[in-house]
Amino acid sequence: xxxxxxxxxxxxxxxxxxxxxxxxxxxxxxxxxxxxxxxxxxxxxxxxxxxxxxxxxxxxxxxxxxxxxxxxxxxxxxxxxxxxxxxxxxxxxxxxxxxxxxxxxxxxxxxxxxxxxxxxxxxxxxxxxxxxxxxxxxxxxxxxxxxxxxxxxxxxxxxxxxxxxxxxxxxxxxxxxxxxxxxxxxxxxxxxxxxxxxxxxxxxxxxxxxxxxxxxxxxxxxxxxxxxxxxxxxxxxxxxxxxxxxxxxxxxxxxxxxxxxxxxxxxxxxxxxxxxxxxxxxxxxxxxxxxxxxxxxxxxxxxxxxxxxxxxxxxxxxxxxxxxxxxxxxxxxxxxxxxxxxxxxxxxxxxxxxxxxxxxxxxxxxxxxxxxxxxxxxxxxxxxxxxxxxxxxxxxxxxxxxxxxxxxxxxxxxxxxxxxxxxxxxxxxxxxxxxx
Numbered sequence: 001x002x003x004x005x006x007x008x009x010x011x012x013x014x015x016x017x018x019x020x021x022x023x024x025x026x027x028x029x030x031x032x033x034x035x036x037x038x039x040x041x042x043x044x045x046x047x048x049x050x051x052x053x054x055x056x057x058x059x060x061x062x063x064x065x066x067x068x069x070x071x072x073x074x075x076x077x078x079x080x081x082x083x084x085x086x087x088x089x090x091x092x093x094x095x096x097x098x099x100x101x102x103x104x105x106x107x108x109x110x111x112x113x114x115x116x117x118x119x120x121x122x123x124x125x126x127x128x129x130x131x132x133x134x135x136x137x138x139x140x141x142x143x144x145x146x147x148x149x150x151x152x153x154x155x156x157x158x159x160x161x162x163x164x165x166x167x168x169x170x171x172x173x174x175x176x177x178x179x180x181x182x183x184x185x186x187x188x189x190x191x192x193x194x195x196x197x198x199x200x201x202x203x204x205x206x207x208x209x210x211x212x213x214x215x216x217x218x219x220x221x222x223x224x225x226x227x228x229x230x231x232x233x234x235x236x237x238x239x240x241x242x243x244x245x246x247x248x249x250x251x252x253x254x255x256x257x258x259x260x261x262x263x264x265x266x267x268x269x270x271x272x273x274x275x276x277x278x279x280x281x282x283x284x285x286x287x288x289x290x291x292x293x294x295x296x297x298x299x300x301x302x303x304x305x306x307x308x309x310x311x312x313x314x315x316x317x318x319x320x321x322x323x324x325x326x327x328x329x330x331x332x333x334x335x336x337x338x339x340x341x342x343x344x345x346x347x348x349x350x351x352x353x354x355x356x357x358x359x360x361x362x363x364x365x366x367x368x369x370x371x372x373x374x375x376x377x378x379x380x381x382x383x384x385x386x387x388x389x390x391x392x393x394x395x396x397x398x399x400x401x402x403x404x405x406x407x408x409x410x411x412x413x414x415x416x417x418x419x420x421x422x423x424x425x426x427x428x429x430x431x432x433x434x435x436x
Contacts, residue, residue, distance in 0.1 A: 003114035004062035004413055005069070006107065007097045010055070013069045014042045014096055021076045024087060030095070031151025037100035039151050042068070044075040044094070045087030049435070051428050052161040052245070053094040054152065057137045057168065059102030060127035062109055063257055064167030066413065067420040068094045074421070084428035093159055098136050098148055102128060105310065113259070118410040120260065121399035123171065124363075124370040130310060131317045137166065140239040152241045160248035163431040164241075165424045168256045172359050172408055174202030174265030174352075175419055176217040177427070178254040180243055185430030186253075186423075187215035193422040197415045199258065200266035204353030206360045209333070216266070253427040257416045262359065263407035267351040274337040274349035281354075281361040282327035288365025289323030291394060295387050296372055302381040311371045318368050326364060330357060355406065362402045369395045 005013070018025040024044060031039040053071060055064035075092045079085040085092075097103055108126035115122075132138050136148035156164070175194055177186065194201050194217070201217035208219035221237070237243060242252045258265075271277060296315055306313045333349060340347040373391045376384045402408065 002413060004110045005065050006110050007056070007065065007100060007103045010065035010069060010096050011040060014040065014072065017042070017044075017069070017072055017076055024076050025072065030155050031147055033099070033101045033148055034146065035101045035104075037104070039098065039100065039148060040096045041155065042072055042094045042096060043091055044072045045089075045091040047086065047088055047090040049090050049432070050159040050161040051084070051090055051092050052155065052159060052164040053092060053424065054098050054137075054164065054166045054241075055095060056097040056099060056103055057166055058129060058135065059099050059104075059106040060109065060129045061167075061169035062103075062106070062113075063169040063259075063413070063416045063420060065097065066417045067167050067424070068096055070417055070421045071424060074425075082425060082429055084425055084432050090428065090432070093155065093161070095152065095155070098152060099130075102130050102134075102310075118260075119399060120171065120366070120402055120408070121396050123259070124366040124395060124399065125373060127367065127370055128311065129314065129367060131314050134310065134313075137241045140241070141234065141236045149241060153244055156241070156244045156247075156250075160250065161245055162250050162435055163428050164245045164250060164252040165427060166242065166252060166254045167420060167424075168254055169416070170256050170258050170359075171363055172260040172402070172406060173205075173258050173262045173356060174200035174217065175255075175257045175423075176202040176205050176208075176219060177256070177423060178205075178208050178211065178219045178221070179251060179427075180221045180246060180253075181251040182212070182214060182220045183218075183251065183253065183427055183430040183434075184214075185433060186427050187218050189426035189429075190218070190423050191216060193419055193426075197419050198261075199411055199415060199419050200261050202256070202258075202265050202352065202356065203268050204350055204356050205256075206356050209353070216268075251431050253424070255420050255423045255427070257420045258411055259416070260403070260408040261411050262355055263409075264351050264355040267355070269351050270343055270348045271337075271351045271354045274354055275334050277354050278330045278334040278337070278349075278357065281357055282330060285323050285326050285361040285364050288362075288394075288398065289318065289368065292365050292368040292372060292391070293319040295390055296368075298383065299372070299376060299379065299381075299387055302379055302384070303375055309375070311375055314371055315368055315375075318364065323364060326360060333357075358406060362398065362405075366395060366398055366402070369398070
């Protein structure tokens with residue numbers, strides 16, 4: 001496996017598995033997207049307990065489709081090395097793509113990352129990530145009732161899974177797991193697999209800076225009354241699809257694997273000057289955002305409106321305050337780091353934590369630049385080619401600096417899939433032992 005499969009290829013692989021598995025696999029439509037695309041779920045095994053796997057919840061994270069098929073093949077093959085993969089004990093229900101509309105808007109991402117030379121520039125020029133209110137797992141927090149979200153909620157209510165695994169990927173950094181409840185048996189196999197596959201474990205992540213951290217790369221959702229420990233925008237996280245299995249005593253694990261590994265993602269040493277680093281990153285994300293927004297300002301008159309076009313909605317959402325929100329969210333961290341008095345002070349930020357924030361600062365303007373460049377490709381205005389060239393220069397320079405500053409190296413797709421697959425199975429093993 002040397003590239004990510006498309007949604008169509010994942011669905012074809014699922015159909016082939018069903019046709020040759022003599023009843024071991026079933027494929028059904030569990031819902032329909034906003035634009036009428038099917039949301040398909042592959043079920044493998046016939047055990048009384050259920051693991052629900054959700055692939056491609058974010059359209060710019062294509063690894064989940066490959067992992068979905070790898071998991072299905074393992075269970076369909078009758079793997080009884082673990083009770084979790086024994087088809088007589090556990091049924092695995094695998095949503096092949098939760099956001100098919102978003103995946104269609106990211107349809108060039110597989111080709112962009114398939115060549116012999118993998119560059120962030122090519123990736124961001126193809127990737128699409130919707131606004132929070134149009135992300136199926138997250139939309140309920142924004143008061144949106146998307147058909148994709150509702151389909152997943154219905155499946156959760158029907159199956160009552162003891163474990164839900166959401167398959168995510170990150171552009172750069174290391175691998176980590178976020179869970180709604182501690183899975184004590186997960187840390188060792190997760191870290192062992194990451195080490196064997198040469199993928200760093202992310203020691204500190206923007207998504208869970210204040211969550212419980214029982215082991216490296218393992219983050220557990222804090223109590224519901226700890227809203228101050230959640231990232232901005234996630235204060236109502238209990239409304240998300242992640243928390244829905246809790247109604248039935250179930251747990252959700254969000255498994256993240258990187259496309260590019262960052263050299264300092266797993267470095268737990270104290271950062272030598274975190275206050276200055278955070279100040280510089282705030283400038284970086286704001287300046288990059290302003291430069292993309294300046295190009296957007298010149299193109300607004302001839303681009304499709306935000307109502308008409310989802311990419312335009314993302315651009316306006318980002319220009320409307322997202323860059324400032326990201327930068328401002330680090331101010332408490334800077335104050336905390338400034339108050340640290342000695343090398344072992346827990347208020348000091350680690351090199352890995354600053355690395356995670358560095359990645360966030362760099363990727364936001366790149367996401368916007370890629371979306372705007374694609375909108376300009378189809379624009380019928382004589383100013384469009386020049387603006388595209390301006391964006392191309394920005395994107396190339398930012399991507400190159402990103403790769404060099406964080407010493408990024410491409411993680412082969414097969415290793416991303418192997419780590420995610422092993423981690424999901426380990427999470428299922430750990431969750432299963434708690435059931436008695």
